[in-house]
Amino acid sequence: MSFSIRKQGDVVVVDVEGQLIVGNRQELKQKVLDELEKGERKFLIDFSQTGYIDSSGLGVLVSLSKKIREQGGELRLANLNDDLKTLFELTKLDTLFQIADTRERALESF
Amino acid sequence: MSFSIRKQGDVVVVDVEGQLIVGNRQELKQKVLDELEKGERKFLIDFSQTGYIDSSGLGVLVSLSKKIREQGGELRLANLNDDLKTLFELTKLDTLFQIADTRERALESF
């Protein structure tokens, strides 16, 4: 698993490559919090390269979403495959997050 | 597994693709005997695409070698990888067959 993080316009775009699970979720959390600290406010996490996500990966997303909102920022998600969509639906987290089909749509929507 | 058979000069060249084992050795035997029947006398079996060979595959090679020799013909083998070479050495069949490193050398040697 690895994360890549880049700036597109004023949006911080994070690609999650591989699994987002208990063993590595802290790394994602720290990276995003560092950017928030630096003053960034718009965040997009792209899951096109992601394998599976476990409950603690979901927990980190919930936590980041809260922290970003507290600072007046926004977190959006993009490119969930059907299995990941089902995971968000099962846990009703699809109601909590703004989820776009493609990265382009997510970027436009900010 | 599949066999491909073609003529190169006056030599019948057979490629064995996949395993040469109890389940398919009859097919190889029949193909070569058909050519012998038609009057062909020079045969080269190329193992560059071959996986493993079991005792009944070896048995078919011994049987073909005898039948071809009875008709005044010759059977040569080429492109045994290290594992197949070891198999021929273990069974001392390396002493029975003419084995060339490459298809070219085998063809030249007829």
Add this chain to the structure above:
Amino acid sequence: MEHVRLAVELDIPSDVRYIEDIVAMVTRQCAQLSYAPRQLALNVPVALTEALSNAILYGNRERPDRHVHVRAEVDRERLVVEVSDEGTGFDLETSEIDPTSPENLLREDGRGLFLMRRLMDSVERFDDRGNVIRMTLRRS
């Protein structure tokens, strides 16, 4: 190949970094028996990750002298996975919350047992040798 049964059995130290490799091994066994793509990408890896991380974090409290034992048996009918830790066990019924209720939706934890139950056909607990969680999934 109607009657193939594949099994993986192993002991791992109480460290979450082992989870991904175990999940890959068990998923590969299911793939060999043509489990549905969704089961290979969602049900099996997520439920197994939850069971393993609970065993490591709660059961064994990440103590280096404790191990987690995993046994997975797969055939064309079903996958049965058992995850055993050296903890004192817990109550499966009362430990599960509903993470989809409005008051829980914003919680960061509490989705593990819920997902195991949703993604597997059955989740049971035993005390045979330490605390054992057995999950069963019918092939689809």
Add this chain to the structure above:
Amino acid sequence: MEHVRLAVELDIPSDVRYIEDIVAMVTRQCAQLSYAPRQLALNVPVALTEALSNAILYGNRERPDRHVHVRAEVDRERLVVEVSDEGTGFDLETSEIDPTSPENLLREDGRGLFLMRRLMDSVERFDDRGNVIRMTLRRS
């Protein structure tokens, strides 16, 4: 992943066309535990093919009502494969000839048990449930 054990267990009809798939499955398990390339390409597939074809052809005489049972257990130390047929068994010692002797070199048969012994670290026979051949190979 020191203590991984993988297993394959299956029943097949008495038909040699099943051999390749079983060999592929067992070899794959050994590959997952990093057995030497030569063991994966030579020792395991050839010895297992011999054991299976003998079970099908001699033990079960290709009778469609008879099955061959295979159980392979692999860990980082060794592979143990058991092949059971429904025949009455045979004498392992007296059935093996030396196919490399001048009088046998031109024979078409008689290399099966010889290869099993040369390619495996041990070959044993039991009568537990039908005729059982157990072969063991240490990982290298």
